[in-house]
Amino acid sequence: MIKGLKTITSKEIKELVRDPRIILGITVAPLVMFLIMGYAMQGIFTQVEKSVEQIELGVLNLDEGNLGESLIENLTKLGVDVIELKSTNESDIVQQMKKYNLTTLLVIPENFSENTENHKGVIKMYTVYGGGVTESAKTGRISTIIEQIKRIWSPDPFTVSENSIVKGKIIPVSPNILSGLFMSQNITIPIVIAIVTLLSMQLAATSIATEKEEKTLETLLSLPINRFSILVGKLFGSVFVAMIGAVAYLAGFNYYMGSFNAPGAGYIELSEIGLTPAPAGYILIGISLFVTLLFALSLAIIASAFTEDVRSAQALVGYFYPIIFIPMFLLMYADMSMLSLPVRIAVFAIPFSQPVLAVRYAISGNYLIAIAGIIYVSFLTIVILYIASRFFATEKILTAKLALKRMKR
């Protein structure tokens, strides 16, 4: 054994475990996080199950033979709630779907019976795609039912051509492909936002702690300057760094969105089919991320005032992990519409959700909710700054500590 290794390791462990702020930060935070996540995910799965339990399917039957009718009968027998459209052509299907509030429509063409007898039949499926998870679950369920019918009839009597309707435009791409693309985007964006937020918070949290550790805070507080300037000056310094982070994020995000295309449809770019934000959307995403970072930094600066050194300040940021990661994880797998009302309110209320939600709302063009989120986070930031300024005006900035005594063992 290397000389001194055991002694140094033992001293390190003692130093770490005797500081309850560190030990609680690394044990309680993940436990709380997974408990809440488990509860919320149950709700999401129930919602997905519900969406595929009762399937409502619009059918436009233009077939002159009997097989179209037979297909509808089979669908009904297998539990599909069929709504037959009375149109005579498929030129206005988008309007028809809107009129009957349909999300999926099956079009059985004129010569379906004749072609199917020759194993050349084709039916077209149209699904309204809004960037969610339930659409693909639903089309998956319909495809399974159609496969069952095909097996009953004969081997490969017809094929299904899947199409998506995005913002009223028909795209010859299966919603499953779009959903796959969105799923990877849904996972990447929250992770990147969480990393940018956490890094910025770590930086800000150390700013007051460093002043305390380096014994420069007392000098600063005795100078003839407004203490609010010290607070805001520190905040602006961190904001400058965070802004660089936000710009790097936006540049990366822009490249990331541009790198997506839909294979199997002649490589149509997502931007061409309206599944990327418009310029106004990008601005909103940037503002949302900026105000959220401002909030995160203010929170970190206040929290760090309760610590005496840099290590404790960094450990303290660990307490914020659950409120940063829970909404991020939830939004990876679910849309706000899939969450129960209390969970939805809780997710919206957590400021860290806002940049992720802003991306969703910017893509869907729902700018008002994104703006509401920005106003909400800005208001919270002002409240936090007000509390901080009151705190800075007293001796607590020098004497405050978390009411956790160091454990002696």
Added chain:
Amino acid sequence: MSMAAVEVKDLVKVFDRIKAVDGLSFYVDEGEIYGLVGPNGAGKTTTLRIIATLISPTSGEVKIFGIDASKKPEKIRELISYLPEEAGAYKNLTGMEYLRFMAKLCSRNPAETEEMVERGISISGLGERLNDKIKTYSKGMKRRLLIARALMTLPKLAILDEPTSGLDVIYSFQVRDTIKRFVREYGITVLLSSHNMLEVEYLCNRIGLLSRGRIVAEGPPDELKASYNASNLEEVFMRVSNND
């Protein structure tokens, strides 16, 4: 009659049921160097922090040039300069940048900033090393920079907590000399704390011996030595402590 630079009456400070300062009273005349002397935990630093408006008293009164420190702390901060014991400086700034940073925060215009910086350069005696980052400084160099920072603004009252803390004999001598010269040249008032009896004997016009948060003896060093029939201030302190 000149106004007292510092007037402390019945000052009490309690931290978590511990009485750090217990009914302390003293005054410092304008242009005087007054030393608070006492062992660790006697309440020296707490008293200086209250006078520097960093912490509030539990009870009692502190007036600086007639201004109540509890009521108008921002006015007091315009008159004072406080050097904490073991104070640090921003290690990634150069000495020059640090002096300029502090001067900008204390001055009213760029010309005054430059005057302060020039004075700081002269007091520190660090010469070319002022262009190096503070993290490369020795403990003595850092302390000289901090003393330069505290005096360059020509405060009406300089509050110096253990000004020569951590300095060797030569540097300590230089620092004491600088303080004396500044009081003589600019008429500033100095309130300092120290463990070093030799230092206070050399520097201070009057001293207050502090024990358990109270002044137990006060006066010019020579008078104290005479009245306690002691050859130096250490003996005075030991006799006073034993009587207390």
